[in-house]
Amino acid sequence: MKNLITADVVLGATVKAVRDYADIITDRDPDDGEHVAPGELRRFLARLRLLHGVPFSYLVPDAKLLPIESIRFFYIDRAWTDALVQGALSVGTLSSADRTQLEAVYPHIQREVDVAERTIRRPREEERLEGAGGTITGFLLRSRAVSGWPNLHVRAYSRDVLEDDALSTVAESDPARMKVLRMERLAPAVLVVLFDGVPEVVHIEEPRQGIQFGARLDPEDPPAQRRAKVRMRDNLTGVTVPPKDDFTSTNSLPVPFRSGAPGVIDIAKLRDRLAAAPPTNSGGTLEPNEYALQMLRFPYRQVFGDPRNTQDKRFYELDKFKVTVALPKWRQTVVSSLGSP
Amino acid sequence: MPKIGHFVLHSNVLPQITAGRYQLRTEQSGLPFTVSTETTHVHVSAPRFTMPIDQIISSFPPANAEGAFGDRLPQIVLKRRTLPWERNPAGSAQPSATPWLALVVVAEGEAELSTATPVAECVTPGTTLLDPNDRDVEQGLYLSVTETVVKKIFPCQEDLALLTHVREVDINDTELANGDDDGWLAVVLANRLPVYDTANDKPVRYMACLVNVEGQLAALPSPASPIEHFEFALAQDWSVLANLAPVGGADKVIMGNVSLAGTVAPGLFSPRPGPMAPPRAPLAASSLQSQPLTGASLHGGEAMQRAPLADQWLQTTKQIAAAARDPDAKRLVRDTMGLGFRYPIGVYALEKVFRFPVLAHWSFTTSDGATFETLMQDLDVGLLGTLPVPKDPEPGEPEPPPVPESGPEIVATGHVGLDHRVRRGDAVRAWYRSPCVPFPTARDGASSNQPLPLAHAADQLRRVIPDGREDLTLAAAFEIGRLLALSQLSVVSALLRFRGEQFGAGRVREILAELLSFDLPKILATEGAGHVDLGRFVAVQMIDALAQNTERMLGPQRPIADPGREIRFQGDLDGVIAAGLGFDLATLKRRSETLGLQAALESTAVPLAGKLGQVSLDEAGLASLRGALQAELTRTLDVAAPVRVVRPRGAPAAAAPPDALDELIGSAPPDDEEPGEEPQS
Helix, strand or coil, X not given: CCCCCCHHHHHHHHHHHHHHCCCECCEEECCCEEEXXXXXXXXXXXXXXXXXXXXXXXXXXXXXXXXXXXXXEEEECHHHHHHHHHHHHCCCCCCHHHXXXXXXXHHHHHHHHHHHHCCCCCCCCCCCCCCCCCCEEEEEEECHHHXXXXXXXXXXXXXXXXXXXXXXXXXXXXXXXXXXXXXXXEECCEXXXXXXXXXXXXXXXXXXXXXEEECEECCCCCCCCECEEEECECCCCCCECCCCCCCCCCCEEECCECCCCCCEECHHHHHHHHHHCHHHCCCCCCCHHHHHHHHEEXXXXXXXXXXXXXXXXXXXXXXXXXXXXXXHHHHHHHHHHHCCC | CCCCCCEEEECCCCCCCCCEEEEEEXXXXXXXXXXXXXXXXXXXXXXXXXXXXXXXXXXXXXCCCEECCCCEEXXXXXXXXXXXHCXXXXXXXXXXXXXXXXXXXXXXXXXXXCXXXXXXXXXXCCCCCCCCCCCCCCEEEEEEEEHHHHHHHCCCHHHHHHCEEEEEECCCCHHHHCCCCCCEEEEEEECECCCCECCCCECEEEEEEEEECCCCHHHCCCCCCCECCECCCCCCCCCCHHHHHHHHCHHXXXXXXXXXXXXXXXXXXXXXXXXXXXXXXCCCHXXXXXXXXXXXXXXXXXXXXXXXXXXXXXXXHHHHHHHHCCCCHHHHHHHHHCCCCCCCHHHHCCCCEEEEEEEEEEEEEECCXXXXXXXXXXXXXXXXXXXCCCCCCCCCCCCXXXXXXXXXXXXXXXXXXXXXXXXXXXXXXXXXXXXXXXXXXXXXCCCCXXXXXXXXXHHHHCEECCCCCEECHHHHHHHHHHHHHHCCHHHHHHHHHHHHHHHHHHHHHHHHHHHCCCCCCCCECCCCCCECCHHHHHHHHHHHHHHHCHXXXXXXXXXXXXXXXXXXXXXXXXXXXHHHHCCCHHHHHHHHHHHCHHHHHHHCCCCCCCCCXXXXXXXXXXXXXXXXXXXXXXXXXXXXXXXXXXXXXXXXXXXXXXXXXXXXXXXXXXXXXXXXXXXXX
């Protein structure tokens, strides 16, 4: 046993201390587990990874890249965001000992920030998803739709699981539904959204304000001769008569108007027309509730995706690595089906 | 109950009886004695002239909103499912499938919304209502519309039933139920699309009014042959009245001593075909004759061109928004939303003017045709880095002059060429690529080809690509990351503290390992493979243990509030109070038997020791007062704080009733008991 602390001993201890203690747990959060990096730092770096606070000119270096009324999809360059994090970590590294220590601890920080990225915007009641950082994609939308329709809904799906005009949505926890990592208005008319993975389809939907009723005005008509059409539904099932994306003579009816009165619909006459049309399956009469069914209109949903794509036919190589099951749940499943190890 | 996201539509839900006053007569016969008839009066109440706020669940379009509502029918959702059928519009007491409510949409200038008026005047004069005394409010609003407008925009009688239905939803569905309590909602639709004025290309302000058509079904239009297309025009335009009303009032127009040239649209007061009679008053002939008489064209567009309507409604919207900030906002907002619908039509109209009670109203503005749908479909879609494609010229048209190429220098990898001034001062071009790239990139490895595990300075990330220019992408990212971290002091301190802690723990352990003759034990974290230093390990385990057994480690929790102590007194409460106030209780009681307690108390004089400032007491009086005070004080203290009573040491204390704290102390484990529990005097 030595009883002398010499410079040699201190120097040796220092070298080992900066090199070998990178996995010391400094943060232990009952809700968040054990971590090398403290929570405050992890959350800051994760927000940085999602480009919080990065000046807009760093994202779009030239205004022509994001013209008025446009949407631009992109992938996030992980090398770029890693450089961003490294820049943040380089603060206050004065000596080579500091830098050696940072190099040793960096893999841990990188791993932990990958996990923290997914928790920055976690909906309440949803499970935590853990796993290595995957591909992040997103889009920038610059449009009057952003300023004029606050709270518009954005949803992304890794597989096209939903009919384009389906009324419902898939639950947030569905494996096909991509997690939104960030959704923020950068300017009154500029929206940025980041997804955890590569979506196959993206839905942007008008904010829902309850159920609405109406007809479809033809925008092409001359101002003196405006017409409107109403899409028919099957009275027995409530399903719209196909084709879905067009107003044809077989699936829609012209709306009769009262003469001399702008926009006043001849309600009774329209009822007679709808009742007489075979696709509505009405049997010749239309009760007020059936009439309401015919006049229903739902919030508009714009679907972005590959138009040639048929359902479930495409496969992205990168999606293989996307997290879809929470780690504790996976563990639990393995344990329950294989017995404890 | 339907599933979330689903709903069931019902045609109507008819109540068993309609609103009104009912008399129940109960008679019993066949008994050996006569039983008098029992008459019970029942009043079934329902809104009639105003809709209570809590019955309105939602309305569309939103009040005071601006937007492209042109292809949606306005609607109002009511809470009670039977509400639209609780009265019979035909005036009988039987429930009817025809609702008594209609949602009418009027454009600005077509009708007049009254100010608060006694409800008897809220219907067209001559209308007979079933039981006119059945009214929910004393004053209501009415919509005053000419016969022409009624014929044009009001629903027909057979439309009424079709425009009303009941929706059944799951009450947990916030989107559909909207805070309803039973999941059944009545919906009233309008029959008019609030269209945008395409003819003059300007927004139109509409007001939706929930009107009561009771007793006035005959006034509603009869079905006519429909047309397939329409042109925007106001059903009738009275907005010119806004220009003259404040100047001289209606009298001058009627008396004909005012020139209307320039203030009234041509033809407003000219003879016209149809039900309108010739004007009663001769108008300034010269001014009218010089203008072409354009028949019945109440041309809204011309009249409004003088002041652009867009300005008008913008101003109105602002006024409404300002009104909403007022403390008395509820009344004021409703009132302000009637702006633009306040023209005194009844005074000027030359035809029959109907009045319909308005139960609820709100206004909104239909602006140009950019709907969400058209905006979305016209979006320029692409990956970041694509530039908008210039439109191809139509065949046959001359080529547009070539636009001077000023676009950014973009290459397929997403890099943008930017001006760069190097440190030596030379102006060169450099490449930069934003974090948003048009194709997937590798995180590290081939594409970034990073020689270092971690960059310590931005210069380590500068690259020279084969064309000789520098790629500053990652260097710029590094630098902005550094600046963002430096901009937040808490982050900087967290980072330094974290590194210091980690380093300190490592150094202590290494020095100890060097000095101690035995190997230090490895301490692993509870989960994962990470290590933890001893001090932190102990602290964390300690806190965990404390948190899990608070009862055992930190002691039981004290109740939040103590129950109050009982006030003890001797004798009858009345007696104590009366003695305190100096009453003779027996006399008071005796008197209250004849007069009642209240009157007896009032007639009893309160004994006063003397007037303020006039008291003169001798020594004996003072001494007796002091003695009484002392006795009373001792008694009060005995009640309030028994432990402080002066008494010989060792004498048994008169135990105060145990309170919650005493209970707690008593229930504590015996080893916690301390000496010194005895009260000290």
